[in-house]
Amino acid sequence: MNAHDSEIISGILDSEGFSPVEDPSEAQVILLMSCAVREHAETRVLGRAAQLGGSWKGREGGGPLLALCGCVAQEHGESLLDRFRDLDLVVGPDCYRELPALIRDASRSSLVEFRKDDYEGVEASRKEFPRAFVTIMRGCDNYCSYCIVPFVRGRERSRRTRDILDEVGGLASRGYGEITLLGQNVNSYRDGERLFPDLLEKVSLAAGGSWVRFVTSHPKDLDPAAVSVMRRHDNICRQLHLPVQSGSDRVLSRMNRGYSSSEYLDKIAMLREAMPGIVLSTDVIAGFPGETEDDFAMTVDLLGTVRFDYAFLFRYSQRSGTKACGFPDQVPEEIRLERLGILQELQREITVARSRELLGRELEVLVTGPAKKPGQQAGRTGGNRMVVLEGSDHPPGTFVRVRITRADGWTHFGKTLETLLK
Numbered sequence: 001m002n003a004h005d006s007e008i009i010s011g012i013l014d015s016e017g018f019s020p021v022e023d024p025s026e027a028q029v030i031l032l033m034s035c036a037v038r039e040h041a042e043t044r045v046l047g048r049a050a051q052l053g054g055s056w057k058g059r060e061g062g063g064p065l066l067a068l069c070g071c072v073a074q075e076h077g078e079s080l081l082d083r084f085r086d087l088d089l090v091v092g093p094d095c096y097r098e099l100p101a102l103i104r105d106a107s108r109s110s111l112v113e114f115r116k117d118d119y120e121g122v123e124a125s126r127k128e129f130p131r132a133f134v135t136i137m138r139g140c141d142n143y144c145s146y147c148i149v150p151f152v153r154g155r156e157r158s159r160r161t162r163d164i165l166d167e168v169g170g171l172a173s174r175g176y177g178e179i180t181l182l183g184q185n186v187n188s189y190r191d192g193e194r195l196f197p198d199l200l201e202k203v204s205l206a207a208g209g210s211w212v213r214f215v216t217s218h219p220k221d222l223d224p225a226a227v228s229v230m231r232r233h234d235n236i237c238r239q240l241h242l243p244v245q246s247g248s249d250r251v252l253s254r255m256n257r258g259y260s261s262s263e264y265l266d267k268i269a270m271l272r273e274a275m276p277g278i279v280l281s282t283d284v285i286a287g288f289p290g291e292t293e294d295d296f297a298m299t300v301d302l303l304g305t306v307r308f309d310y311a312f313l314f315r316y317s318q319r320s321g322t323k324a325c326g327f328p329d330q331v332p333e334e335i336r337l338e339r340l341g342i343l344q345e346l347q348r349e350i351t352v353a354r355s356r357e358l359l360g361r362e363l364e365v366l367v368t369g370p371a372k373k374p375g376q377q378a379g380r381t382g383g384n385r386m387v388v389l390e391g392s393d394h395p396p397g398t399f400v401r402v403r404i405t406r407a408d409g410w411t412h413f414g415k416t417l418e419t420l421l422k
């Protein structure tokens, strides 16, 4: 979401005559995009703001105007101006349209109002051809007890279907090979009577030969109708990120997730039955407050049962302002880290084994651009796995058929067999 919001900010600034520079030392304005989901990301961006301000000795020392955007800006607002004297602007996720005026005004200020703006009419300055993000909804109403997002992104609101379809159709006609629908909880999409499965079907048709993905799905809201649309449309990637967070019902309830582990497993079974071989990934939190050894063992079991292709594993991070931050039974840091290590080791073995299953198989791959070494290109499979194409020279956006020759972890190597026409 933040990566695409950065593209939206670039689009707003481009249209007002600002242009990016290659070398930060030539910049007259520096904007930092921030994420508040984890304490570590917040600490890093504030450290970076302090470092940048210090290195240019502030604007009085002739330095650039320094702006902090995103969820950390929203979370702390004006107080950041007091804490960081070299910071000039603090701008929350709903106020980016005001950036050109705020920059021109050049007085120290903070703007962190919640607004209904979904940036309609802004031409995002996309940086990732042939892969594009399209926001379909913003905000979240779920209030998971560990999560700061509803407090910094506001309540759920969806874009109009026709605006989304116009954007998707335009991207497909410009050769974007992969379009990812974005939202904190895409399954909550609603435009009048139209719900997510209907939108997904229409997007699939508007995308033509381009691939369609969507993120993030909430397990409680993923329904058979959406799975049926996926199954019926070949250009919707056989890949889904479905955050489980814990294998213990007691912990899931305290997280306010709205599903049990058996309901989650039923959804996984439904997906695999509808689309055998679908690539599945998840998020897990280790050491949530009150998590016992038994609770943790259930999470280990769930990872071993589902055998996700990939998992984003985190130790619980206390976020002030969330309900779980005030839970009295916080798990000691060393136990959180120990449990995280156990999950990482288990998942690493599963990811490697899953990846090796692809050896010798022929897969469709979207060429995305050059790889690190000369003569190599990078691409993505429909399952969102990275593939290094050896001896390949295709324009980005080309679909090719590839035989996988080497696989270790999430990156694969392959030989191109033929170009595919879409």
Ligand code: SF4
Binding pocket: 140, 141, 142, 143, 144, 147, 148, 149, 150, 184, 185, 218
């Ligand atoms: S669904 Fe839960 S974890 Fe996801 S953004 Fe909303 S509150 Fe946060």
